[in-house]
Amino acid sequence: MRHLLLNTLIKQNVYRLGCNRYSTLQEPKEPIVKSKAIPGPKSLELKDKLDAVQSTGTIQLFADYEKSAGNYICDVDGNVLLDVYTQISSVPLGYNHPRLINVFKDEKNLKTLINRPALGVFPGKEWPEKLHSILMNIAPKGLNKITTMMCGSCSNENAYKSIFIWYQNKVRGTAAFTEQEKCSCMINQAPGSPQLSILSFKGAFHGRTLGALSTTHSKYIHKMDIPSFDWPVASFPQYKYPLDENVAENKKEDQKCLSEVEDLIEQYTKKSNPVAGVAIEPIQSEGGDNEASPEFFRGLQSICKKRGVALLIDEVQTGGGGTGKFWCHEHFNFEQPPDVVTFSKKLQLGGYFHNDDFVPNEPYRIFNTWMGDPGKVLLLEEIIKVIQEEKLLANVNETGKVLKDGLLNLEKEFPNILNSTRGRGTFLAINCTNTNVRDRIITALRHTGVQTGGCGDISIRFRPALVFKKYHANIVLDRFRTVLKSL
Ligand SMILES: Cc1ncc(COP(=O)(O)O)c(C=O)c1O
Incomplete structure (x- = not known):
């Protein structure tokens, strides 16, 4: 009763x-x-x-x-x-929220929740439709592919891997992997494991897993005692507030930081550790809610395009509507879409949007057991409906x-x-x-x-x-x- x-x-x-x-x-x-x-x-x-x-x-x-x-x-x-x-x-x-509680009152949805698949191998029959109708429905403009993951850190971690694979595909062209590449990567040596880097910013937070941590610079306690890659770290703009009273000074700050990015890309090319990607938060969150102007972001994208470097926007914390747009980078009026956009938190599962260039050309290069969670996607479906309806x-x-x-x-x-x-x-x-x-x-x-x-x-x-x-x-x-x- x-x-x-x-x-x-x-x-x-x-x-x-x-x-x-x-x-x-x-x-x-x-x-x-x-x-x-x-x-x-x-x-x-x-x-x-x-x-x-x-x-x-x-x-x-x-x-x-x-x-x-x-x-x-x-x-x-x-x-x-x-x-x-x-x-x-x-x-x-x-x-x-009653609408979310209702989701699992439906026995079909409950079965999706309890029979969690290894999505990369045995996805359920509903999965393709769910990705099309739910996740691609909220995809940042211009990005037509998605890789689903678990949390914010592992989304960035795998997105970095996708960027490295993309970069090496450009270097290798249509040639197949050589025997030397196949053998050397097994013992962490070049050419199979090449020297490549991701440029990040002082104050950034992209997660605590081993690769992502080399791009995290918000607090020493996250990094102490953990080996790190030699990857370049540029200055993030530090603005004077109120913004409308400090326009000229803040503009200079943008220029200074963008020049530093260009210098670092050059420097790391010279030391044979080229920059394959730039990772940046639309608002540095853990590091102190540091903002940068739309002009700074557009300038960064133009440097990336000029240098053949992928631009990754980490929307793990900003994505999902809190900034008044579904994706914070929509505030920047980019001329072209960013190359990769990572998400997690409010979206319930993790992952990244990208275009065809960042789809690995062979299976198992980007993979893990769960690769997301269909149960969380059911919640996301309802969340998006409520966001729109209300x-x-x-x-x-x-x-x-x-x-x-x-x-x-x-x-x-x-x-x-x-x-x-x-x-x-x-x-x-x-x-x-x-x-x-x-x-x-x-x-x-x-x-x-x-x-x-x-x-x-x-x-x-x-x-x-x-x-x-x-x-x-x-x-x-x-x-x-x-x-x-x-x-
Ligand atoms: C911008 C950003 N990227 C990545 C992460 C890491 O996400 P997770 O804690 O889910 O691994 C966070 C977490 O706060 C974040 O704010």
Whole structure:
């Protein structure tokens, strides 16, 4: 009977937040903070238990995902926090969205979820249609191929491999692999394992797996003790804010960084370690929400085209609508599509879009067991429908304006604490005087019921779900003001 009731409520899309899992889930009017500190006692107890078998140094709290709803995340101590961090920018529709819960009420979909295939070998009969109708439907303009993967790091990792294969195909032409190439690659030697590089930028974050890590430069702790490739690292523009008052200076900064890219490409060609690809985030996220202008990105693309280097745009964090466009690089008005666009997070599975040139010419060159997850694609299908039906990109732009204007006002009100509000849509950040002040603000915000995140050394980042509304933004701004006054 109770199950019947739940099914009916879910079918009617009625969902209200509550302790009883059979009641409907609804967002509270405002955050609820019950424990004296967060993490509270129950979170700490669970942390101890987990600590016995797994490292817990990064854990902020233990969530109760049964009770979390919409923009609010519940923890095991009864705190209900307005979540503007959303699992490091990974929750497009908030928690327990009824449309997503419905997906697995359909037994056909449930079977897709539980019979997870090795997609490269035994894909299900629905897979080609799903890729065409769901993933190619959101493909960046001009890219007609996709390689599905697992997470952000492994998407970049495999995309780099695709770039190297593409580069060597150009060098080799139509000739077959030589015997020498076949033997030498087996012992990590040239010519089979050639010296090739990926150029990345200071402050970048492209993941923590072994190859991707050579292009990550946001924090030493990610890299310490891990061997790295000798790959070039260029300066990313560092702008003066507000942007409209520092146009000439920031333009010079763009030029300086672009010249450095050209110099490095030249330098690495000369030392026989040519640059095959450039990897860049549309907004450097982990590294501190550093933006670069559309002119910078177009200049970078033109250098890449001139030098025969592939341009990879890493949209792992920016992709999926948070910047007010589905792909952040749509803001740049590129003359031609980028060569490779990687994604993960809000899109549920990982992967990269590309064109025919980046399809390996032989099987098993880009491959792993899962190569994505059809269950996640079912969720993505529903997410995209909701984004379109509920015009969530327009919502992001409207709410983003409220949040950004509010942050700019706070910056004026507290000039000794805050500066450099920036970002697009609701993908926003603000700088604090120093790391200590930033960390104190994030902790204090959490204790007033607002979950934000830090990035870089001194920035607070905002990564709400696409269903974050103006009234949510006003709650965040009110609580932020209270915290700033208390400092
Ligand atoms: C821009 C970017 N690239 C790659 C990654 C790595 O993704 P994952 O943590 O899923 O491996 C991240 C993660 O935050 C990211 O922000």
